[in-house]
Structures are given as structure tokens and as C-alpha cells.
Amino acid sequence: MRPLRYSINVTLDGCCHHEAGLPPDDESMRYWTAEMERADALLFGRVTYGMMESAWRLPATGTWPDWMGEWEIPFAETIDRAKKYVVSSTLSGVDWNAELVRGDLGQAVRQLKEEPGGGLWVGGVTLPLALADLGLIDEYVFLVQPVLAGHGPTLLGGLRERIQLELLDRHEFRSGAVALRYRPAR
8 A cells, every 4th residue: 555645844833835934945845856756646636736737837848947947847847747636526627647536535545545656645735634634644744944924824724633643754954944754653
């Protein structure tokens, strides 16, 4: 059974809005590239899929946009070529190496986890909350940013039951950010 890993940037006060933390740098992009490479497929909700596609899909020209630094291209290439599953009841179709996941979320994700491979990765806010409530997340990775946002969506806000976690690993960045890797306590 392949594990489902949830990874997200989060501020010290729990905000997980994608613009609330530090801007990405070469060190954090290398870290996120390695996280993406650990997964056989990515699992997105509709909103996260749209955001990721607009930022990281290779343009039809076949060249990355001028705004993208050389240090961002490995991440862009990794996410662009990855297999993607998109959970949505409102989208009529997806592309970008993706397929829609419909119906019972728990059943659909359990089936994806039962397929052979190294793992699934999920990001975002709403979908991971539903997956955590269903007990389907096997690993949590929080890149804690040394920022107090004071606003925005909070990490797993609305979780139905407390989840006790065991620390597996930590990595400190030059920026002061810290990546913390946990698994649910067994």
C-alpha cells in the first residue's frame, strides 16, 4: 500500500495561505522538488489544481516563462510531468496529465493507496482536512515559516478529532524555516 503524504507551508501562527509565508528561495524549492519526486502521483482539490496548473504547467511554447528563475525550473518540471488526480464534483474535465476523482472520497482514495508505488502527495487546505478526518493521511510534512500572518486559513481548521503525531524528521533552512515530518501515532 502506498502512503499518502500531506505537505504544506504554514506560518508560526498556523496560517496556510500560499502567500503568507516567506517567498520561495533555491533551498526551499529544492526541498519541495524532492517532496514531489517521492510521489508517484499528486492529489489535488479543484482550487489547488487550478492554482498549481496556472503556475507550473509548461506553456504551449515549450519554454518556461521569463518570471521563473533557473532554481524554480526543476520543481516546475517535476510537478508538470507528475500524474495528477483531481477531486471535484463541479469540474467537467481536467487535463495536464490528470484525471478526475468522483464519488465517495474515502473509497476513491483508499483505492489509489492500494495501487503499487512509492506514494501519493496531497497539498492544499480543504481536501487534506477531509482526508485527515477520514484517517487517510499517513505522513504530515509542515514547512513552518518564521512569520506571523495574523490572518488567513489555518492548518486543518475544523478537524473533527485530535490527531496525535510522532516526529519522524526535521530539517532547518537558512531562512529560519523548519520542515517537520510526522506520522500519526499508532
